[in-house]
Amino acid sequence: MASVYTVIMAGGSGTRFWPLSRKARPKQFLPLAGDGTTALLTATARRVESLSPLSHTLVVTREDLADATREALPGLPEENLLLEPVGRNTAPCVAWATHTVLRRDPEAVLVVLAADAFIEDEGAFVGALQTAARAASRGSVVTLGIQPTRPETGYGYLHAGEVVLPGDPSVRRVRAFVEKPDGPRAEAFFRGGEHLWNAGIFVYRADVMRAAVGRYLPDLAQAMTEIDSAAREGPAEGARAVGRLYGGLPNVSIDVGVMERLEDVLVVPVSCGWSDVGSWQAAWELAPRDPEGNAVKPSGAPAVLVEARGNMVVAPEGKVVALLGVDDLVVVDTPDALLVMPRARAQELKKIIDALNTRKDRAL
Amino acid sequence: MASVYTVIMAGGSGTRFWPLSRKARPKQFLPLAGDGTTALLTATARRVESLSPLSHTLVVTREDLADATREALPGLPEENLLLEPVGRNTAPCVAWATHTVLRRDPEAVLVVLAADAFIEDEGAFVGALQTAARAASRGSVVTLGIQPTRPETGYGYLHAGEVVLPGDPSVRRVRAFVEKPDGPRAEAFFRGGEHLWNAGIFVYRADVMRAAVGRYLPDLAQAMTEIDSAAREGPAEGARAVGRLYGGLPNVSIDVGVMERLEDVLVVPVSCGWSDVGSWQAAWELAPRDPEGNAVKPSGAPAVLVEARGNMVVAPEGKVVALLGVDDLVVVDTPDALLVMPRARAQELKKIIDALNTRKDRAL
Numbered sequence: 001m002a003s004v005y006t007v008i009m010a011g012g013s014g015t016r017f018w019p020l021s022r023k024a025r026p027k028q029f030l031p032l033a034g035d036g037t038t039a040l041l042t043a044t045a046r047r048v049e050s051l052s053p054l055s056h057t058l059v060v061t062r063e064d065l066a067d068a069t070r071e072a073l074p075g076l077p078e079e080n081l082l083l084e085p086v087g088r089n090t091a092p093c094v095a096w097a098t099h100t101v102l103r104r105d106p107e108a109v110l111v112v113l114a115a116d117a118f119i120e121d122e123g124a125f126v127g128a129l130q131t132a133a134r135a136a137s138r139g140s141v142v143t144l145g146i147q148p149t150r151p152e153t154g155y156g157y158l159h160a161g162e163v164v165l166p167g168d169p170s171v172r173r174v175r176a177f178v179e180k181p182d183g184p185r186a187e188a189f190f191r192g193g194e195h196l197w198n199a200g201i202f203v204y205r206a207d208v209m210r211a212a213v214g215r216y217l218p219d220l221a222q223a224m225t226e227i228d229s230a231a232r233e234g235p236a237e238g239a240r241a242v243g244r245l246y247g248g249l250p251n252v253s254i255d256v257g258v259m260e261r262l263e264d265v266l267v268v269p270v271s272c273g274w275s276d277v278g279s280w281q282a283a284w285e286l287a288p289r290d291p292e293g294n295a296v297k298p299s300g301a302p303a304v305l306v307e308a309r310g311n312m313v314v315a316p317e318g319k320v321v322a323l324l325g326v327d328d329l330v331v332v333d334t335p336d337a338l339l340v341m342p343r344a345r346a347q348e349l350k351k352i353i354d355a356l357n358t359r360k361d362r363a364l
Numbered sequence: 365m366a367s368v369y370t371v372i373m374a375g376g377s378g379t380r381f382w383p384l385s386r387k388a389r390p391k392q393f394l395p396l397a398g399d400g401t402t403a404l405l406t407a408t409a410r411r412v413e414s415l416s417p418l419s420h421t422l423v424v425t426r427e428d429l430a431d432a433t434r435e436a437l438p439g440l441p442e443e444n445l446l447l448e449p450v451g452r453n454t455a456p457c458v459a460w461a462t463h464t465v466l467r468r469d470p471e472a473v474l475v476v477l478a479a480d481a482f483i484e485d486e487g488a489f490v491g492a493l494q495t496a497a498r499a500a501s502r503g504s505v506v507t508l509g510i511q512p513t514r515p516e517t518g519y520g521y522l523h524a525g526e527v528v529l530p531g532d533p534s535v536r537r538v539r540a541f542v543e544k545p546d547g548p549r550a551e552a553f554f555r556g557g558e559h560l561w562n563a564g565i566f567v568y569r570a571d572v573m574r575a576a577v578g579r580y581l582p583d584l585a586q587a588m589t590e591i592d593s594a595a596r597e598g599p600a601e602g603a604r605a606v607g608r609l610y611g612g613l614p615n616v617s618i619d620v621g622v623m624e625r626l627e628d629v630l631v632v633p634v635s636c637g638w639s640d641v642g643s644w645q646a647a648w649e650l651a652p653r654d655p656e657g658n659a660v661k662p663s664g665a666p667a668v669l670v671e672a673r674g675n676m677v678v679a680p681e682g683k684v685v686a687l688l689g690v691d692d693l694v695v696v697d698t699p700d701a702l703l704v705m706p707r708a709r710a711q712e713l714k715k716i717i718d719a720l721n722t723r724k725d726r727a728l
Binding site: 018019302304306307315318319320321322323324325326329331333336337338339340341342345348349351352355356361363 | 382383666668670671679682683684685686687688689690693695697700701702703704705706709712713715716719720725727
């Protein structure tokens with residue numbers, strides 16, 4: 001089988017876990033899940049190591065996050081670190097990574113995923129990626145479809161169609177990409193059993209994606225050809241071309257720009273305890289909790305919890321956090337900023353970020 | 365009229381305003397009321413300055429609080445700072461201060477009060493003290509009785525009797541000292557109009573108190589005579605005697621040990637917006653608040669309050685405190701400890717203190 005390369009998209013903005021996450025330290029660098037000490041980015045790379053070692057892993061991120069990324073992935077070859085000179089949506093990122101891999105290995109299969117998700121059942125996840133890679137090597141673009149565990153309105157969905165090989169339910173056709181549904185529709189999806197969460201995880205042969213970008217986003221393809229030519233002269237020339245061209249690339253997502261227009265998209269359904277760790281609420285759900293439902297990070301921190309239930313507490317090492325008679329709060333303390341809000345309103349954190357943005361607060 | 369000396373009792377333990385107050389920085393050193401920048405102790409001394417300047421003000425406190433006290437009252441003569449070698453209840457403190465003043469001025473009238481109360485109407489308060497001092501100079505022990513503004517169960521009461529001078533309601537006899545009442549009794553007191561809050565503010569002639577201590581607490585009086593003799597030899601000798609004797613003095617309050625046994629106690633009723641600033645709830649009541657009822661200290665701190673009402677927020681200078689969708693909380697942040705609890709449960713802070721005591725936490 002062809003070599004598998006993994007592309008980790010790691011350019012988060014760092015607002016959903018404020019004040020722990022910051023512009024300079026977005027979510028992928030936080031130890032938000034699992035053992036509580038490993039950054040999500042590090043865990044993401046480790047998770048797919050059996051499929052593609054670090055030599056075959058590319059990370060696309062913002063230039064200002066280069067050092068943090070090197071720290072999270074000390075074994076990552078420098079040429080596998082793709083630094084976007086300006087933030088763009090995912091289509092330029094995917095195209096750039098695809099062309100970078102193509103120059104090394106024209107036969108490669110690529111797995112594209114986000115740096116900041118959590119996976120409970122890593123075996124099931126990697127198994128699904130292997131299935132997807134096999135299907136992709138035959139020329140299809142393949143997505144992973146997460147079996148819903150609740151009628152979630154916060155995700156897009158994949159409407160799964162017929163199986164590709166009779167008797168083998170592991171790969172199906174994608175009938176449609178579905179936008180985030182409202183409550184009743186999400187309920188119907190959940191009951192119907194034909195809809196899967198779109199986790200933004202794609203597997204494809206590099207040459208297939210190159211062709212698809214050429215068809216649907218010809219400007220992007222043209223720029224990639226220019227970057228290819230420059231990169232063949234040397235890394236410095238390649239970097240200069242990226243610096244010159246990247247800001248002009250179409251600011252479109254790979255979903256909208258390419259995936260939803262393709263006719264031949266397959267999906268591998270999987271149940272693997274996936275979470276996009278999208279809010280403090282999600283972090284609480286994933287964290288180890290005491291019998292009263294309190295999650296305290298770092299674990300073993302000197303918290304004093306009296307008649308307090310269901311709280312998510314994060315504080316600097318050694319700080320005493322005392323909660324008395326409060327339930328279901330998020331309490332996140334850092335040296336220069338403190339957040340207190342109900343867990344149930346975690347999705348509204350943006351209101352705080354907006355207020356901080358308005359006054360250009362340095363605590364962002 | 366005789367000279368008035370003020371004795372400020374300033375030996376608080378610093379638990380009711382944890383984590384802002386600490387053993388080493390109890391409540392009297394916190395800027396909890398009024399302008400938000402003046403320590404309660406400093407405000408207490410200033411308030412009575414027209415009655416007794418700092419030269420006539422004595423402060424009794426714990427040895428380990430000497431430097432903090434000097435800082436709060438830079439003009440206090442060193443010989444007016446009485447440092448208790450061990451914590452005792454108020455009877456030894458009052459007796460010691462009384463004898464110290466007697467050695468300087470046998471005719472003196474003393475005003476004894478706590479360092480850590482808040483007074484809204486200082487004119488009314490000082491006027492009442494002047495009335496009390498006049499009555500005391502005739503030989504009575506006089507207390508201030510605060511006109512209740514609610515059926516409070518947290519204070520002791522004074523049952524006021526007949527007026528002393530016909531037609532002058534400003535001084536009455538005390539019929540009885542009444543322990544903290546339960547709810548229904550407090551309601552009855554509040555409706556009845558004959559009961560006043562006992563704020564622990566006493567005014568008396570020094571020789572009268574010396575005689576009263578001699579009658580009701582002869583062991584204490586004996587020790588004071590020994591300290592007097594030593595102190596007449598010199599300050600070092602006096603301090604040595606205090607160090608030797610203080611730990612053996614009866615650990616009793618002046619109320620129980622002397623006041624409640626006296627037959628001739630008068631009371632001056634006063635409405636002056638007195639608060640003992642006994643909890644974070646009281647501090648919130650006294651603090652300036654925004655239209656949503658939030659009190660933020662220091663004022664002008666960079667708090668972000670979104671759909672948040674009635675909260676008491678205290679944080680270090682410059683720290684961003686963000687509250688979203690929480691009401692009526694106490695949120696107090698310090699560099700090494702953070703407290704979150706409902707305002708309505710402020711009286712239960714002791715549960716946190718007990719937990720910290722149990723583990724001998726250094727954040728106490």
